Amino acid sequence: MFLDRDGVINRNRHDYVRAWTEFEFLPGALAALARLKGAGRRVIVVTNQSIVGRGLVDAGDLARLHDRMREAVAAAGGEIEEVLVCPHHPASGCTCRKPRPGLLLTARDHLGVDLRRSVLVGDHVTDLTAAVAAGCAALLVLSGRTPAGAGHGPADGACLGKAWDVVPAVLDLGAAVDLLLGAPREVAALG
Ligand SMILES: [Mg+2]
Numbered sequence: 001m002f003l004d005r006d007g008v009i010n011r012n013r014h015d016y017v018r019a020w021t022e023f024e025f026l027p028g029a030l031a032a033l034a035r036l037k038g039a040g041r042r043v044i045v046v047t048n049q050s051i052v053g054r055g056l057v058d059a060g061d062l063a064r065l066h067d068r069m070r071e072a073v074a075a076a077g078g079e080i081e082e083v084l085v086c087p088h089h090p091a092s093g094c095t096c097r098k099p100r101p102g103l104l105l106t107a108r109d110h111l112g113v114d115l116r117r118s119v120l121v122g123d124h125v126t127d128l129t130a131a132v133a134a135g136c137a138a139l140l141v142l143s144g145r146t147p148a149g150a151g152h153g154p155a156d157g158a159c160l161g162k163a164w165d166v167v168p169a170v171l172d173l174g175a176a177v178d179l180l181l182g183a184p185r186e187v188a189a190l191g
C-alpha cells in the first residue's frame, strides 16, 4: 500500500509541516498503520515535499522528521517500510513530483513492488493521477482537503477535481484500511 503523507497520515497545514512539533497524526492513523502491519501489508509513503526545493527546510531535517514519524508508527505497532520523497520545486519539471508517477516507479524498480497489486491512498487529485499513471489502484480519503480534515477550508475541495467521480472515497485512513482488509469489524457488527 502506498500512502500519501499530508492529509492521510498527518494533518495538512497551509504553511507546510516544517518541524516535528508541527506534525500531528490524524485520528486513527496510527491504529490503521498497526492493522496494516498485522495483516502483513507493506506500507510505503510517497510524498511531495517542495518545502525542500523552496528552501524552507533542508533535506537532512526532513529525513530526521521522517525518522521520528517512522519511530512513532513503530511504537504504535505499525511499520513504514520506506519514505519516498520528491523534494523538488514545482517549477523544476522533475519526474517524481506527483501527479507524475516517478516515486511509484522507484518503488517498483528499487523495492520490488508490483504496481498492479498496489493501492495508493491520497487526499488530492494529483495522488490519484500518479496512481493511475503507474497502473496502481487508488483510493481517495477526505481527511486532507475537506472540512473533515480541517487542515484546509471547504474551498479546497477543488483540489479533488473530477477524482470524486471515478475513485472510491472514504473518510480517512482507518476507513481505507477497513475497505482494503475487508472491514472485518464492520461485518462482524452487522452479523
Ligand atoms: Mg496530501
Ligand SMILES: [Zn+2]
Binding pocket: 086, 087, 088, 094, 095, 096, 097
Ligand atoms: Zn521531484
